[in-house]
Amino acid sequence: MKSNRIIILINKPISKVFKFTVTPPNSTLQIDGVVKEEVNEWPVQIGTVYKLTNKNSDISNVIVRHIKKDELVE
Numbered sequence: 001m002k003s004n005r006i007i008i009l010i011n012k013p014i015s016k017v018f019k020f021t022v023t024p025p026n027s028t029l030q031i032d033g034v035v036k037e038e039v040n041e042w043p044v045q046i047g048t049v050y051k052l053t054n055k056n057s058d059i060s061n062v063i064v065r066h067i068k069k070d071e072l073v074e
Helices: 014-022
Strands: 034-039 049-054 059-063
Touching: none
Parallel strands: none
Antiparallel strands: 034 049, 049 059
8 A cells, every 4th residue: 555644844843833833823734624713712721622614614613631741633
């Protein structure tokens, strides 16, 4: 079976990359189809709700359940 691998090197400190990924409206740049992103509080923490709107105006709510600074957001 063939596979493809894409490797992206980002020449920035991990703290800046992490902050970019959790800061609205940057999901619109990362997730195909998301045209609007809002959060109910800032800074992001456990319980933060991301409200994502797609091209069809459908809304999805994503709740942060776990966070490790500069490493992980679930």
